[in-house]
Amino acid sequence: MxxxxxxxxxxxxxxxxxxxxxxxxxxxxxxxxxxxxxxxxxxxxxxxxxxxxxxxxxxxxxxxxxxxxxxxxxxxxxxxxxxxxxxxxxxxxxxxxxxxxxxxxxxxxxxxxxxxxxxxxxxxxxxxxxxxxxxxRVIERFVAPASAPASVAGSAATTGAAVTITAELTERESEVLHLLAQALSNAEIAQRLYIGEATVKTHVSNVLQKIGARDRVAAVVYAHRNGLA
Structure with missing residues (x-):
């Protein structure tokens, strides 16, 4: 092996x-x-x-x-x-x-x-x-409308905060987040954006840090909640 x-x-x-x-x-x-x-x-x-x-x-x-x-x-x-x-x-x-x-x-x-x-x-x-x-079910559980109470919306950013955080993403990072929301793998994102897989990993890491997401699942939820999918 x-x-x-x-x-x-x-x-x-x-x-x-x-x-x-x-x-x-x-x-x-x-x-x-x-x-x-x-x-x-x-x-x-x-x-x-x-x-x-x-x-x-x-x-x-x-x-x-x-x-x-x-x-x-x-x-x-x-x-x-x-x-x-x-x-x-x-x-x-x-x-x-x-x-x-x-x-x-x-x-x-x-x-x-x-x-x-x-x-x-x-x-x-x-x-x-x-x-x-x-x-x-994951998306339905965590994706709440802007009018939903905090107990339903969970710990993700509010709409106003999301605008500020998203503005900190570079254009490429925003593209990566959009593709993450489609449940694409790093290899698939690399093919879609014509960049190396190692570069995708760097972008994903930066996106997770900037939006305060623990992992890719949290990033997908974040993107759907804030209309970034």
Missing amino acids: SGDAIRVLLVDDHAVMRAGFRMILDSADAIEVVGEAADGAAAIVAATRLQPDVICMDVQMPDMDGIEATRRIVADAAVTASVVIVTTFDRDDYLFQALSAGASGFLLKNAGPEELVAAVRAAAAGDALLAPEVTK
């Missing part, structure tokens, strides 16, 4: 599910499953020891669930892995708790093998990925 392969840690309390995921991912080019864990506590230990690039994390597990494990892993500066939640349960509470915990993706277990592989590749590239079934 190449040293450039994406290193993956599988976390699920069902051994059969882990075996299936391992078979799918190990058969993909430049992806290597480097470890497995059967609960959240074991996942934290394995993440520190193995230093994977991506962790595929179940939610419902004994001892410590995947949401809490994700929260602790993301908060650990010694671990740089991106976490993709892979669950059977299409529940809003799991979805929003996972995103709040810092997960980079949310995928349902009924997804096809190619979707699992794509999710791992996207997370490893620093992109965010949401199952098509849940993307609309």
